[in-house]
Amino acid sequence: MICAEDLRKRYGRRVALDGVSLVVNGGEIVGLLGPNGAGKTTTISILSGVIAPDSGRAAIAAYDLATAPRLARRRLGLVPQSLALYPTLTALENLLFFGRMQGMAARDALSHARILLEEVGLADRADDVVREFSGGMMRRLNIACGMMHFPAALMLDEPTAGVDPQSRGRIFAVVEAAAQAGSAILYSTHYMEEAERLCNRIVLIDHGKVVAQGTDRELIALAGTEPRIEIMTKKALPPGWSNGIAGVGELPWEVLDGFAAAATLRTLEQVPEVIRRAGEVGGEVVEFRVHRPNLQDAFLKLTGHALRDRA
Amino acid sequence: MLRAVWLTIGKEFLLIRRDRIGLFMLLVAPIAVIAAAGFSLAKIYGGRTAPRGEYSVAILDEDHGAVARAMLEAIAHRPELSVIHSSSRRDAQQTVRERTLAVVGIVIPAGTTDAIEQGHSARLILYTDPVKYLQTTKIELTLSELCRKISAGAAAEARTQAAEQTRNFTQQLEQARRSAEQARAEAARLAAAAAASRAALAARIRAQLETALSKARDQTKAALDAELNRIQRKTDTEAAAQQAKLSELEDYLKRLEIAHGQFETWFGQLKQIAGSHAADIPPPPAIPTLPADLALGAIKLKPGTELKDARARLDSALTAAAPIELNLPELPAVPNVAPVNIPALPQIASSLAIPGTLGYTEVDLSGREVGTGAGFNAFDLQVPGFAVTFLLIGMLMGVSLALIDERDWGTLKRLRSASAPLWTTLTGKLLARFVVGFIQMAVLFAAGYAMFGISLGRTPAALMMPAAAIAFAGAAFGLIVAGVGRTRDAVLPVGAIVIMTTAAIGGCWWPIELEPAWMQQLALALPTTWAMRAFNDLMIRNLAASSALVPAAVNFGFGIIYTVVGVAVARRRFG
Numbered sequence: 007m008i009c010a011e012d013l014r015k016r017y018g019r020r021v022a023l024d025g026v027s028l029v030v031n032g033g034e035i036v037g038l039l040g041p042n043g044a045g046k047t048t049t050i051s052i053l054s055g056v057i058a059p060d061s062g063r064a065a066i067a068a069y070d071l072a073t074a075p076r077l078a079r080r081r082l083g084l085v086p087q088s089l090a091l092y093p094t095l096t097a098l099e100n101l102l103f104f105g106r107m108q109g110m111a112a113r114d115a116l117s118h119a120r121i122l123l124e125e126v127g128l129a130d131r132a133d134d135v136v137r138e139f140s141g142g143m144m145r146r147l148n149i150a151c152g153m154m155h156f157p158a159a160l161m162l163d164e165p166t167a168g169v170d171p172q173s174r175g176r177i178f179a180v181v182e183a184a185a186q187a188g189s190a191i192l193y194s195t196h197y198m199e200e201a202e203r204l205c206n207r208i209v210l211i212d213h214g215k216v217v218a219q220g221t222d223r224e225l226i227a228l229a230g231t232e233p234r235i236e237i238m239t240k241k242a243l244p245p246g247w248s249n250g251i252a253g254v255g256e257l258p259w260e261v262l263d264g265f266a267a268a269a270t271l272r273t274l275e276q277v278p279e280v281i282r283r284a285g286e287v288g289g290e291v292v293e294f295r296v297h298r299p300n301l302q303d304a305f306l307k308l309t310g311h312a313l314r315d316r317a
Numbered sequence: 318m319l320r321a322v323w324l325t326i327g328k329e330f331l332l333i334r335r336d337r338i339g340l341f342m343l344l345v346a347p348i349a350v351i352a353a354a355g356f357s358l359a360k361i362y363g364g365r366t367a368p369r370g371e372y373s374v375a376i377l378d379e380d381h382g383a384v385a386r387a388m389l390e391a392i393a394h395r396p397e398l399s400v401i402h403s404s405s406r407r408d409a410q411q412t413v414r415e416r417t418l419a420v421v422g423i424v425i426p427a428g429t430t431d432a433i434e435q436g437h438s439a440r441l442i443l444y445t446d447p448v449k450y451l452q453t454t455k456i457e458l459t460l461s462e463l464c465r466k467i468s469a470g471a472a473a474e475a476r477t478q479a480a481e482q483t484r485n486f487t488q489q490l491e492q493a494r495r496s497a498e499q500a501r502a503e504a505a506r507l508a509a510a511a512a513a514s515r516a517a518l519a520a521r522i523r524a525q526l527e528t529a530l531s532k533a534r535d536q537t538k539a540a541l542d543a544e545l546n547r548i549q550r551k552t553d554t555e556a557a558a559q560q561a562k563l564s565e566l567e568d569y570l571k572r573l574e575i576a577h578g579q580f581e582t583w584f585g586q587l588k589q590i591a592g593s594h595a596a597d598i599p600p601p602p603a604i605p606t607l608p609a610d611l612a613l614g615a616i617k618l619k620p621g622t623e624l625k626d627a628r629a630r631l632d633s634a635l636t637a638a639a640p641i642e643l644n645l646p647e648l649p650a651v652p653n654v655a656p657v658n659i660p661a662l663p664q665i666a667s668s669l670a671i672p673g674t675l676g677y678t679e680v681d682l683s684g685r686e687v688g689t690g691a692g693f694n695a696f697d698l699q700v701p702g703f704a705v706t707f708l709l710i711g712m713l714m715g716v717s718l719a720l721i722d723e724r725d726w727g728t729l730k731r732l733r734s735a736s737a738p739l740w741t742t743l744t745g746k747l748l749a750r751f752v753v754g755f756i757q758m759a760v761l762f763a764a765g766y767a768m769f770g771i772s773l774g775r776t777p778a779a780l781m782m783p784a785a786a787i788a789f790a791g792a793a794f795g796l797i798v799a800g801v802g803r804t805r806d807a808v809l810p811v812g813a814i815v816i817m818t819t820a821a822i823g824g825c826w827w828p829i830e831l832e833p834a835w836m837q838q839l840a841l842a843l844p845t846t847w848a849m850r851a852f853n854d855l856m857i858r859n860l861a862a863s864s865a866l867v868p869a870a871v872n873f874g875f876g877i878i879y880t881v882v883g884v885a886v887a888r889r890r891f892g
Contacts, residue, residue, distance in 0.1 A: 051730075054734040055733070055734050056730050056733050056734050075736075076736045079734060079735060079736040080736055082734065084730070084731055084734040086727040086730050086731055087727070088725070088726065088727035088730075089726065089727060090726060090727030090728045090730060090731040091726065091727075091728065092328070092331075092332060092726065092728060093726070094331075094332055094335035094336060095328070095331055095332065095335065099331060103324065103327075103328050104731065104735070106320075106324050107321060107324055107732060107735045107736075107737055108735050108736065109320075109736065135335065151731065152731070
């Protein structure tokens with residue numbers, strides 16, 4: 007289990023964390039979702055014992071990182087955002103080194119390294135030096151290094167940054183397998199899709215604060231976001247074109263070389279009626295697109311800015 | 318924790334092994350730079366590293382004697398010199414003036430050998446080109462040495478010959494002395510033999526005489542005995558007759574004495590009877606008194622002892638004959654040959670008036686004799702100097718860049734999330750780099766020994782002391798550099814400046830004695846100075862291993878200070 011209670015951290019005058027609290031239970035994958043600079047890496051760094059919080063409490067498997075750091079560290083695995091690998095060592099050597107640094111016996115480390123290499127699809131590259139690997143292969147190895155010692159708590163800081171879909175799929179599979187094995191997994195990302203696809207729960211974080219947490223549906227519901235439709239017609243749709251359809255709100259929308267309109271819907275069942283009305287008013291519907299509400303919308307709604315606003 | 322340090326050391330070795338450029342910088346690059354610097358600077362130190370035939374000399378032999386041959390032979394044995402034979406003095410001058418290959422021209426004038434052999438001085442002629450000052454100086458030094466050697470060789474040869482002659486003469490005298498001694502001994506032997514023969518002859522004659530005398534004595538004695546026995550018997554007979562008459566006489570005297578007594582008694586009685594008339598009775602006639610020696614019993618006829626005594630005296634005379642004294646004529650006297658005392662010859666070699674050469678012997682600080690003007694092997698300076706320089710590159714860059722790399726790669730973060738504190742990582746890196754640095758020094762010194770013939774001093778193992786000390790100090794200083802430079806881009810110039818400055822001022826590239834005094838004082842604050850002091854003491858000055866103790870201790874002290882400061886700085890930077 008990973009437990010954070012009211013974590014606070016400042017770097018000079020800048021507040022990095024402002025009372026972050028969260029819990030990740032064994033077998034659970036919790037996404038830490040937020041834009042760059044929201045405090046995700048700081049949170050993971052504190053929970054992995056790399057830096058100390060100014061205040062608050064962090065515990066791994068019930069061991070407080072402040073009072074029982076060795077016991078806590080032995081039970082946590084970190085997959086940092088940067089590729090924490092020795093580029094001139096082979097994949098196997100990297101795994102063995104980190105496994106042994108976490109207290110594994112040489113024989114156990116070797117056998118588990120072979121298993122992990124198989125899981126992340128690098129078994130045939132075990133003896134190749136890492137610098138010859140692609141970015142995706144390095145990411146996969148990076149995760150394997152964090153999982154070498156069967157950690158009770160695994161923290162992944164944007165583990166799929168810049169990887170190809172194939173590698174991403176492998177990574178998801180490994181993470182899910184770890185969760186099924188009972189690890190508590192805190193998965194930091196700013197990819198909404200990843201959080202939706204992988205996480206049991208999601209913690210939305212922004213400006214060092216937890217904005218909301220829950221399942222994706224809970225968050226979307228919490229944000230009160232609605233479906234949206236975008237329609238392109240042959241003639242311009244005048245304001246009030248949707249009058250009479252209950253729950254539809256027109257949105258300003260302009261595109262070049264054509265006429266378009268956008269509107270919020272109460273439910274997706276209203277889509278046929280709205281298209282029919284637009285065709286009647288605008289001559290003919292050339293194209294339309296329905297946007298289901300997602301975490302992006304929820305985040306936007308909750309914070310007033312998009313997930314990728316800040317780089 | 319020690320496990321973490323150990324694992325970190327192992328990992329560091331793996332990283333270093335995979336880093337081919339790093340290995341190149343550690344081992345191959347220093348050898349290349351050492352070779353370049355050593356060959357380039359060999360002339361400065363007068364070392365033995367000049368390439369074969371670097372200097373050409375034009376030689377004109379007008380002498381055609383032993384001196385010229387010796388000179389040519391000596392030049393032929395100098396690897397840095399090659400000879401161009403000239404046909405005339407003009408040709409020699411032309412060679413020096415026009416051909417860039419010939420640095421100088423040497424003329425061996427006719428009669429040089431004769432002059433030297435006759436004890437006169439001789440002068441060679443040297444054609445020089447002022448433009449080629451350094452090369453000319455080098456050759457002049459060489460030529461001076463050759464001239465000195467040839468002069469010394471000629472004098473030594475003369476002394477050798479004189480010594481040989483003295484030795485021969487002494488041997489001849491010794492042989493004569495031995496012959497005289499043998500003659501004297503032979504004469505003495507002959508005299509002794511003659512004396513022995515004479516004594517034997519005398520003894521033989523004496524024996525024969527004694528035999529004859531003994532025989533004569535026995536015969537005489539027998540005759541005498543017979544006669545004496547006859548006389549003895551006759552005497553005894555006569556004595557017995559006389560004894561019988563004496564006995565009768567004695568008997569008569571006894572009776573006479575008795576009658577005398579009876580008369581006295583009668584005469585008394587007569588007087589009594591005569592009464593008053595007794596007075597008228599005339600006295601009786603006096604009876605003469607028997608002389609005392611004729612008293613009764615006093616007359617004894619003594620047995621005849623005279624004859625016995627005479628026999629004894631004769632026996633005594635016969636037996637006590639004086640030894641026979643032979644008076645053989647003396648042998649003629651052998652003249653006494655006095656021992657031959659040949660006085661020792663004076664040492665001709667030392668007294669001969671051969672003019673010696675005025676030279677000197679160069680002795681290094683250890684008391685070892687070195688060749689005059691031999692200088693030292695430039696690589697004795699360049700190998701440790703550049704080994705230390707590249708060691709510092711390896712240590713400073715290795716430790717600092719490795720730490721920054723760990724941080725940039727994120728592995729430091731991962732390690733810190735594991736149960737391995739920062740100090741274990743720092744210690745592991747420090748120890749691994751220290752070991753690598755030490756091995757690097759050992760390899761470079763071995764290469765220097767194998768490739769450039771460097772001196773390893775009296776005790777090669779002593780080189781390990783300063784090598785270990787500078788490796789430790791360099792590795793520890795890497796921690797400070799890592800803390801000062803935030804990034805690789807910052808560390809590289811900082812490290813380069815530190816390395817180049819400390820190496821240059823510390824005497825890694827040239828003898829520190831060339832630097833001004835203030836700079837030498839400043840250099841005492843640098844570990845390179847102490848390392849080079851130890852290496853120079855051991856390798857060039859050939860001092861004892863103990864000379865490296867203080868410099869090595871100073872550098873270990875530097876290492877400890879750097880470690881303390883470096884860990885503090887690195888904790889702030891990477892903690």
